[in-house]
Amino acid sequence: MQLGASGREVEVARYQGMGETRRDERGSSYRWAQIAPDDPSPRLPPGAAGDATRAVMRRWDERPAALARLDELARAIEADGSGRVPRFDVSLRHFDQRVVAGDAERALVDERGYATIGVQARSHAGAGGRPLRREGAFRDLDALENAWRDVVARLVAVVDESSRRDDPEPVRAGEHPVLLDAGPCALFFHEVCGHPMEGDILASGTSYLSGREGERVASEALTVVDDPAAPRSVAGYRVDDEGTPAAPVALVDRGVVGEPLLDVDTARRAGRAPNGHGRRMSFMYPAVPRQAYTRIVPHAAEPRELASTIGYGLLVRRLRLRHMNVATGDFSFYVNEAHVVHGGEAGAFAAPCVVRGNALDALAAVDGVGRDAASFLGGGGCGKLDQGPLVVGFEQPSVRIAALRVTPEGAPA
């Protein structure tokens, strides 16, 4: 549900169904079917899978209550925010899913749920009048109701800051240190490390990390893990969508290229055991290797010290992928929100710019990983092939990259 200056939008999706994968010499085939809500005798699989499914199926009538609660909450938040910042929008999402996955002999059940809030407002001149956004993710609506004021307060604070600053400062084109703020900037590693380490991409030979398992690509300070069951992962899972227990997978382990993310098919091709990263958008899709919760493990650096040694550079708070060449590692990101750092101090908001580089160079240039950490679940979700957006989460401390190429938006690369 979204409410605010841009209007009101409500989207409700409720469905249940099942699918079955068969594998033969031609490959795999996946067939799926919807289960009607009021089917008095749904045709479920035999044995353990059918029993487990029957136990988690439920009536639909409890869903309208959740929508009414979201609507009431959205109105309260909108009334609060619109009086404090310009062009305030709030979007709320409630997700409730029950999954039964496995095979004829064994079926595992996973119950997943979360509630998210995203608030957005137009900044003042100091941030160029661009939209600024803050988010929060919680395990349920009760937790969201108790915490939304903090999320709105964070937005109000940054919008107020934009009113006290001068106009955004154009960035100097060139190679500069970039400090990625804790939390949302883990998107960088999701794109640069995560997708290239998905089992199907590695197996196709089109990843710049193909054939590099065990190779050092970064300092020992950097460890990137995808951990669906991490304590802070509100949108994670205990069992993946193929019935494999979730497991943390170190994509980069103390600077060394680690293991791939695998589903059953890619695990078999790789001669390994699946490691709990077979995910699907819904019962209408086959599983493919996907990320779930990209976590950069905190290290020893003091966050303030990471900034203090930057003579001129960027403190990036929000960024968005522009392009990622998985085969070569070349990347570029739009910087949605950042401050220009002068003499170790974060100053004016940065004018729109793009950071570019090559993944191997950037990983090797990570020269500081903080001891702070913040989790983040927001944005539009992750897309892969025709399955998207799929919810993914991030967790990251402050991370400094010694040099990335920065260009003002619109300037030649």
Add this chain to the structure above:
Amino acid sequence: MSSHAVLARIARGPKEAALGSPDAGLALADDVLATAADDRDDAVELFFHDAYESNANLVPATAALTACEGGALGVAARVWRGGRCGFAARAVGGRDDLCALVGEARAAPPGPAPAIPQPGDAPPPVTPATTLSVSLARERALDFARRLDAAGARTQVVLVRQYQWWTAVASTAGVRAAQWHEQVNGLVRCETDAGAVVDAVGGTHLDDGWDARPAVARVAAAVAALGGPGAAPDLSLPLVLSPAVAGPLVAGLGWLLRATTAAATPGLDASVGRRIFPRALSVADDPAHPSGGNLRRVDDEGVRARRVTLVEDGVLRGFLHSSDTAAAAGVEPTGNGVRMGVPAPPAPMPSNLHVAARGDAPPPDHVELCARLETLTTMPRAGLVTLVVAGWEVRGGRRVRRVGPFDLDLPLVATWRRLTGTGDDLTFLPSADWCGTPTLHLAPPRA
């Protein structure tokens, strides 16, 4: 019944779709509307979407081929009462469950009420003669990959999607319309040293709507342009954008010409009837275009779909409307009220929006852009199309050297105002929201 037998039910064609047919859906809707409507309702509407698909995903490097098929029925209900409208949408079972859905819509937190769609002269649905075949999806994926390999492309993945679905809408306001739809499309992602090139093929007829050759040719042209080091472009030259490159620009134009965008763009609404673009630009949306990706006789609100002239020789003629935006603007709906999925309300969307092909000759000296590298989005900010492109410098009609890749920012309105001509090669692009465009000729970015 075992799960195998359950899924075997699905392995049949349109006549065996979840609810059977649009006629069955309309008959059920009539029954439910007669039963579930309340005298205090201003109107009640039911929208059905019953779909079946069979798909194939191929990773050529590993020969991993995954076939996928299934079907689902969803229904959306809207209830108007006292100037407000409640909405509910989900999978449904039988008649009683549909009545319950109407109750859920009535009980849902109401929002501002869109205009109630009015009955029109909707044509009857035409049942497709073809049956979906997952084997055919596999064959098409393998064929596409073979052709790309022969053309020198490094294909990372081929996705073939085949759909058949029917939609039906009925309301207590008298709307009663239904339609069968078919669509096939194949998407490829090819790696180059400079980045990924994405292209697609498709059409509205499952049996004869598939021809991979044009997409293979476009990918081959892109691979050739990216096949060696390229110089920086001379932006004092005119630009000639092949359809593969021009697609996002046309898709952006399609976004601009929706009534919802027009209403939010100061001055655009008031420009109808004025020449705000060059005479070289004519744009129409044609729901029956034989080369388009959508064949729409009626939209998702029951309004007959029709050809809409949007720009004629540079003169802005109008916008794409749903019933709600049309009512707000005081015009007739254009048959473009489309739901992007059952959970979404109708909104103005193009069917087969395209730029007219004039057959103009390109200037003898120009920068020819025929390769577009994949980026996450081609419109990072409203009204700005941003591409990464490559191609050739052309002098006296001959290619003299490669250019790019380089970043090309195309502010939407300002770029279309630089249009000097269009080619004769109208191409509909599944990879650009099914928009159609010929080659575009643009005045130099730097005067």
